[in-house]
Amino acid sequence: MSTPEKEPLLSAKNLKLLTSPVGKNNPITVQVLGICSALAVTVKLKPALVMALSVTIVVAVSNVVISALRSRIPDRIRIIVQLVVIATLVIIVDQVLKAYAFDVSKQLSVFVGLIITNCILMGRLEAFAMSNSPWKSFLDGLGNGAGYGLILIIVGFFRELLGSGTVMGYPVIQKLGLYSAGYENNGMMILPPMALILVGLIIWVQRSRDKSLIENK
Amino acid sequence: MENLLNIFIKSIFIDNMIFAYFLGMCSYLAVSKTVRTSVGLGIAVTFVLLITVPVNYLIDTYLLKKGALSWLGASFADLDLSFLSFMIFIAVIAAMVQIVEMVIEKFSPALYNSLGIFLPLIAVNCAILGASLFMQEREYHGIAEVTSFALGSGIGWFLAIVGLAAIREKLRYSNVPAPLRGLGITFILVGLMAIAFMGLMGIKL
Numbered sequence: 254m255s256t257p258e259k260e261p262l263l264s265a266k267n268l269k270l271l272t273s274p275v276g277k278n279n280p281i282t283v284q285v286l287g288i289c290s291a292l293a294v295t296v297k298l299k300p301a302l303v304m305a306l307s308v309t310i311v312v313a314v315s316n317v318v319i320s321a322l323r324s325r326i327p328d329r330i331r332i333i334v335q336l337v338v339i340a341t342l343v344i345i346v347d348q349v350l351k352a353y354a355f356d357v358s359k360q361l362s363v364f365v366g367l368i369i370t371n372c373i374l375m376g377r378l379e380a381f382a383m384s385n386s387p388w389k390s391f392l393d394g395l396g397n398g399a400g401y402g403l404i405l406i407i408v409g410f411f412r413e414l415l416g417s418g419t420v421m422g423y424p425v426i427q428k429l430g431l432y433s434a435g436y437e438n439n440g441m442m443i444l445p446p447m448a449l450i451l452v453g454l455i456i457w458v459q460r461s462r463d464k465s466l467i468e469n470k
Numbered sequence: 471m472e473n474l475l476n477i478f479i480k481s482i483f484i485d486n487m488i489f490a491y492f493l494g495m496c497s498y499l500a501v502s503k504t505v506r507t508s509v510g511l512g513i514a515v516t517f518v519l520l521i522t523v524p525v526n527y528l529i530d531t532y533l534l535k536k537g538a539l540s541w542l543g544a545s546f547a548d549l550d551l552s553f554l555s556f557m558i559f560i561a562v563i564a565a566m567v568q569i570v571e572m573v574i575e576k577f578s579p580a581l582y583n584s585l586g587i588f589l590p591l592i593a594v595n596c597a598i599l600g601a602s603l604f605m606q607e608r609e610y611h612g613i614a615e616v617t618s619f620a621l622g623s624g625i626g627w628f629l630a631i632v633g634l635a636a637i638r639e640k641l642r643y644s645n646v647p648a649p650l651r652g653l654g655i656t657f658i659l660v661g662l663m664a665i666a667f668m669g670l671m672g673i674k675l
Contacts, residue, residue, distance in 0.1 A: 285653060288495040289596035332593070333564060340557045348553060363603035366556050370596040372496040445490055446664035453650070453657030460649035467648050 270392040274400035280373050281404045282456045283466060287373035291405055292448040293364055298421050300360045301409030302402075303350070307365065309398025311342045312374055316394035320382040335378050336369065343368045373397055408451050416442030474618045477610070481622030484671055487597045488630040489664035494597030498631055499656055508635035509628075516624030518592050519601055522566045523620035524613055526559050526602040534558065552606075559602045567593045597627055634660060 280286045287308070294304045318338050319326070326334050347365045350358040358365065368374070377397055382390040413419055418426035418438045426432065441447055460466045487493045494515065501511050532538055534555050539546035571589045575582045582589075592598060601623050610616045637659060646655050 282653070285499055286496060288499065289493055289600075292492040292495070333561075336560055336564060336594075337557070340560050344553060344556055347556070363600060363607055366559075366603045367493070367596050367600055369556055369560055370594050370599045372594065375594050444665075444668065445492065446661040446668065448492070449657050449661035449664060453654050453661065456654035456657060457647075457650050460654065464649075467651060 267389060267392055270389060271396040271399075274393070274396040275403055276400075277463065277466070279400040279404065279459070280376075280397050281401060281452065282459055284376065286376045287371045287401055288452075289367060289371065291401065292408070292452065293445065294361055295405055295409040295412055295448055296416070296443055297360075298406070298409040298413045300357055301405040303354065303357045304361060304364065305398070305402030305405045307346045307350070308368055308371060308373065308401055309395060311339065311346060311368055312377060312398045313391055313394030315339050315342055315374060316377060316382040316390035317387045319378050320385060320387040320390035323383050331383070332375075335375060339374050339378075340369050373401055404452065404455060407455060408448055411451060412442045412447065415439050416447075474614055477615055478618045478622040481619050482626040482629070483667065485623075486626040486630060486667055487600065487623050488627060488660070489667040491600065493600040494595045494627060497591060497595055498627075498634070499653070499660075502631050502635040502638055502656075505632060505635045505639060508631045512628030512631045514589055514592055515595060515597060515627050516621070518563075518567060518570060518589075518598055519620045519624040519627075520617070521570060522563050522598055523601050523605055523623075524617050525566065526562055527605055527610070527613060527616040529558060529562065530555060530606055555603075555606060559599060563598050563602070564593045597623070630663070633663065637663075 274280055278284065281288060281291055291304075295301045315335075315338050319335060322334070343366065346368070347358070350361070350365060377393060381393045385393070410420065413421075414425065416439060418424060418432075426436065426438070484490070488495070488498055497511065502508050530538070530552075532541070534551045536550035536552065537547055539549050539551075567589060571582075574589070601620060605616055605619065610619060634656075638656065641655065641659075650658070
């Protein structure tokens with residue numbers, strides 16, 4: 254920002270950076286970024302939460318780093334610089350997960366590594382961090398991570414509840430006594446295709462509520 | 471030989487990159503509007519997979535894995551550099567994409583023009599890095615198995631994107647509810663295609 258007077262840290266404009274990616278400018282349902290790794294980790298709520306947290310951390314920190322370096326990075330090699338920064342952060346996240354949450358890290362398998370090629374990262378770095386100050390980039394990273402996490406949590410919650418009858422491993426359906434009433438888990442929910450269809454439905458709901466997002470053919 | 475064919479078929483239909491693992495989804499959804507462009511992208515992805523996965527396999531086996539450096543001498547025998555694999559793999563992919571781009575531009579301008587902007591984009595396609603990471607995780611034996619896995623994954627991706635593009639071209643003539651138009655219906659479509667592909671899951675090879 255070139256304006257000389259100091260902006261308050263959480264001015265209305267900055268706050269908007271944080272909140273708009275959660276709703277109106279959601280990375281998954283509106284910007285179509287980062288779908289690759291989003292869907293495969295949502296069979297259960299717990300790995301979805303861990304994934305959302307990891308992506309938020311990586312996107313926020315890499316946004317800050319790239320934004321701080323933005324005037325020093327030569328334009329021609331910026332993609333490689335961005336990839337190196339992201340890869341370094343992902344290695345750190347991966348090692349931390351392996352050390353403190355080994356079972357979750359096993360469940361996530363290759364998808365931790367795939368955070369590197371998660372389009373949210375490259376997309377936000379290119380579109381935002383390369384032209385904004387570190388603090389704004391940090392907020393933008395947090396917001397986008399939260400928007401990504403929100404979709405993951407919704408999808409993960411429904412897939413786990415309807416597919417395995419549990420929430421975070423707690424057997425909700427069994428405790429409610431629905432099994433004895435003839436209820437059965439929907440095995441379809443555990444399979445990969447349902448993640449896609451659920452995201453499709455989320456998009457449907459979101460766009461019915463907010464007509465401005467509807468695409469023209 | 472039978473084993474190679476087995477891996478090949480399995481990676482096309484059963485472990486399909488798109489329908490089973492959602493890898494390369496971003497470009498898959500963005501570039502599948504017409505059959506023409508999706509054929510170009512599909513070929514480019516297959517090509518890059520076919521080169522990068524075997525190269526990464528060699529690097530992993532002879533440099534990174536635990537004990538891989540033993541050919542340097544006994545003192546290197548218990549080094550484990552596998553935590554570096556993300557960084558090395560992505561660097562190899564980015565470099566390979568660059569080299570492939572230059573080679574194609576020099577020797578086959580026609581192919582270069584038809585692939586167009588897709589080649590550089592492939593460096594950040596999750597399917598490419600994903601295939602290298604799966605290669606590492608599944609512990610294939612020998613370069614032949616790895617190559618057939620890479621080719622199979624590429625062809626699987628190619629089939630998936632061409633199929634989706636064909637459906638989307640037809641979809642333009644149908645009356646989709648307004649909020650579902652564009653992205654929403656595409657997600658549901660891919661989901662339905664994935665269900666169809668799951669019919670192949672029971673095949674024992």
